[in-house]
Amino acid sequence: MHEDTHIGGGHSQFPHTRWSAIIASGSVNPSERQRGFEILVAAYWKPVYKYIRIKWRKPNEDAKDLTQAFFAKAIEKDFFKGFDPGRARFRTYLRSCLDGFIANEEKAAHRIKRGGQQKILSLDFANADKELNLAEIPDPNKLDDFFDHEWMRHLFSLCVQQLQAHCQNSGKTIHFEIFERYDLNEDGEDKMTYNKLAADFHLPVTQVTNYLAFARREFRRLLLEKLRELTATEDEFQNEARALFGIEL
Amino acid sequence: MSWLSDNVLNHLRSVAEHPDLSHTKYRCLEKVATGGMATVYLAEDTELRRPLALKVLTAADSRGDLAERMMQEARIIAALEHPSIVPIHDVGVLPDGRVFYTMKFVKGRRLDEHIQNTPSLPERLRLFQKLCEAVAFAHSRGIIHRDLKPENIMVGDFGEVLVMDWGLAKLLAADDAKSEIDSSTIQSKVRVRSPTKLSSQATEHGTVMGTPAYMSPEQGRGEVKQIDERSDVYALGAILFFLITNTPPNAFDPMQEHQQLRPRQINDKIPKAIEAICLTALSPSKENRFASARELSEDVERFLNGQAVTSYHESPLEKLARWVKKNKFVVSLLLVYVVMRFLIYFVGRP
Numbered sequence: 001m002h003e004d005t006h007i008g009g010g011h012s013q014f015p016h017t018r019w020s021a022i023i024a025s026g027s028v029n030p031s032e033r034q035r036g037f038e039i040l041v042a043a044y045w046k047p048v049y050k051y052i053r054i055k056w057r058k059p060n061e062d063a064k065d066l067t068q069a070f071f072a073k074a075i076e077k078d079f080f081k082g083f084d085p086g087r088a089r090f091r092t093y094l095r096s097c098l099d100g101f102i103a104n105e106e107k108a109a110h111r112i113k114r115g116g117q118q119k120i121l122s123l124d125f126a127n128a129d130k131e132l133n134l135a136e137i138p139d140p141n142k143l144d145d146f147f148d149h150e151w152m153r154h155l156f157s158l159c160v161q162q163l164q165a166h167c168q169n170s171g172k173t174i175h176f177e178i179f180e181r182y183d184l185n186e187d188g189e190d191k192m193t194y195n196k197l198a199a200d201f202h203l204p205v206t207q208v209t210n211y212l213a214f215a216r217r218e219f220r221r222l223l224l225e226k227l228r229e230l231t232a233t234e235d236e237f238q239n240e241a242r243a244l245f246g247i248e249l
Numbered sequence: 250m251s252w253l254s255d256n257v258l259n260h261l262r263s264v265a266e267h268p269d270l271s272h273t274k275y276r277c278l279e280k281v282a283t284g285g286m287a288t289v290y291l292a293e294d295t296e297l298r299r300p301l302a303l304k305v306l307t308a309a310d311s312r313g314d315l316a317e318r319m320m321q322e323a324r325i326i327a328a329l330e331h332p333s334i335v336p337i338h339d340v341g342v343l344p345d346g347r348v349f350y351t352m353k354f355v356k357g358r359r360l361d362e363h364i365q366n367t368p369s370l371p372e373r374l375r376l377f378q379k380l381c382e383a384v385a386f387a388h389s390r391g392i393i394h395r396d397l398k399p400e401n402i403m404v405g406d407f408g409e410v411l412v413m414d415w416g417l418a419k420l421l422a423a424d425d426a427k428s429e430i431d432s433s434t435i436q437s438k439v440r441v442r443s444p445t446k447l448s449s450q451a452t453e454h455g456t457v458m459g460t461p462a463y464m465s466p467e468q469g470r471g472e473v474k475q476i477d478e479r480s481d482v483y484a485l486g487a488i489l490f491f492l493i494t495n496t497p498p499n500a501f502d503p504m505q506e507h508q509q510l511r512p513r514q515i516n517d518k519i520p521k522a523i524e525a526i527c528l529t530a531l532s533p534s535k536e537n538r539f540a541s542a543r544e545l546s547e548d549v550e551r552f553l554n555g556q557a558v559t560s561y562h563e564s565p566l567e568k569l570a571r572w573v574k575k576n577k578f579v580v581s582l583l584l585v586y587v588v589m590r591f592l593i594y595f596v597g598r599p
Binding site for chain 1: 252253254255256257258260261262264265266267269271276293295
């Protein structure tokens with residue numbers, strides 16, 4: 001998961017709040033526009049790829065090409081300019097753009113190299129395929145939910161990566177390690193205890209809980225920042241926060 | 250870092266959902282319950298190192314009305330120092346502007362869950378009496394709960410009864426209230442939209458709030474000014490109905506003539522006297538109910554002591570049966586005496 005993509009998402013180089021990548025992607029300033037697209041691609045390529053694999057039943061090579069082609073076309077044709085936050089969530093809009101795009105590609109006769117020459121993005125498709133193998137087979141009637149769920153999984157993964165980088169850069173590696181052991185532990189909190197962590201890290205239990213509280217707080221902040229980047233308006237941001245995390249802001 | 254499984258993802262979502270307590274002395278541990286308006290978390294007071302319950306407003310509150318309601322709830326609980334009312338510790342505002350308060354973390358089970366292991370009627374009635382006492386105390390302070398139901402009652406590990414969720418509570422009119430609530434003491438700490446307004450106005454326009462099966466007819470009709478102690482008595486009657494039948498009573502339907510199902514229609518072993526108490530409390534007209542929670546409790550006490558209850562007019566035969574039941578020992582002695590006399594009479598005859 002570390003090297004999924006080198007575009008955008010893994011690096012928090014943008015203003016912290018009130019910055020929407022969706023709005024930026026429609027900017028007249030080319031560099032601003034480019035950065036907006038990079039963030040959107042970083043946040044969406046994986047759910048897009050998985051969705052093409054599952055919903056459109058594409059072999060991995062075709063799905064790779066279609067993913068690349070979709071984003072290339074989105075940049076070229078300004079797909080996201082037509083997004084109206086008053087009508088739907090951005091991810092819903094993106095998914096409908098994607099469905100339209102694939103349907104058109106299906107109809108087109110020249111599909112062999114439709115995206116093959118547009119490998120503008122460095123995306124770790126092998127990793128996405130591994131994840132697909134690990135995931136439960138989605139209900140064919142709930143593929144929209146599957147897209148949303150995979151998007152959320154990817155969003156959280158990006159934020160965990162950001163948290164790790166943030167902790168390393170600020171000399172708080174141990175905070176992240178405690179977070180990783182306690183909150184990212186596949187066995188859940190049942191198997192890991194504050195006392196065990198305190199013994200392993202040679203820290204008082206209160207210090208362990210303080211470090212964990214810090215990491216969780218930062219994680220929440222990063223998630224909300226990322227979500228703000230990926231929404232166009234304050235209303236959409238609040239609706240997404242409520243839908244994804246149950247957070248009222 | 251490996252792939253985030255669904256388990257880890259769900260856990261992280263709950264972590265992300267935790268309120269930001271960075272500027273407080275509290276630390277969030279886990280979510281305990283979510284209601285329509287607020288979420289309750291298990292938290293820790295990092296200074297005193299003790300667990301507590303932290304209630305945070307979670308519903309959208311663009312107009313600030315819910316924040317005001319939360320504040321009102323906090324003030325009401327603060328005014329009610331009673332063993333059956335969970336004490337509040339603190340109230341404040343989170344960095345994102347949401348009101349929260351902390352209170353004692355109660356270990357126990359909800360009344361509806363607790364009674365699954367409490368088959369005996371007298372035991373259930375004793376719990377009910379404790380509930381009546383707490384409600385009577387609130388009434389003595391000029392406060393009406395307005396949302397009494399089994400889900401809002403906790404039974405602690407030692408059988409203590411705790412009345413929870415005072416979010417819909419109403420302060421009676423100032424003239425009637427004996428409340429000593431001083432709202433100014435906490436208003437300085439909390440931003441609320443109309444800090445001078447107290448709860449009695451919060452539902453004055455007749456918004457219907459509460460839980461239908463436990464809601465009095467006047468509350469169901471949105472007649473806020475008609476709501477008084479007897480509205481809670483109705484809810485207590487509904488809880489008594491649930492305690493003796495394991496079923497909630499019919500919800501009040503304003504479109505139909507209110508015809509309450511009788512407990513003995515569900516279980517004919519229920520004593521007539523306790524059914525009468527229950528139906529008196531559940532009278533559609535509040536004038537026909539017990540005047541107070543205390544009166545209701547006293548009638549239950551009479552039943553438990555084998556005395557005649559005020560809600561039920563016994564026939565002479567029933568009086569005799571109750572007298573026999575209450576005086577089993579004396580009756581047994583009397584019977585033994587009569588039998589002995591009988592035997593002596595016949596055995597001693599030549």
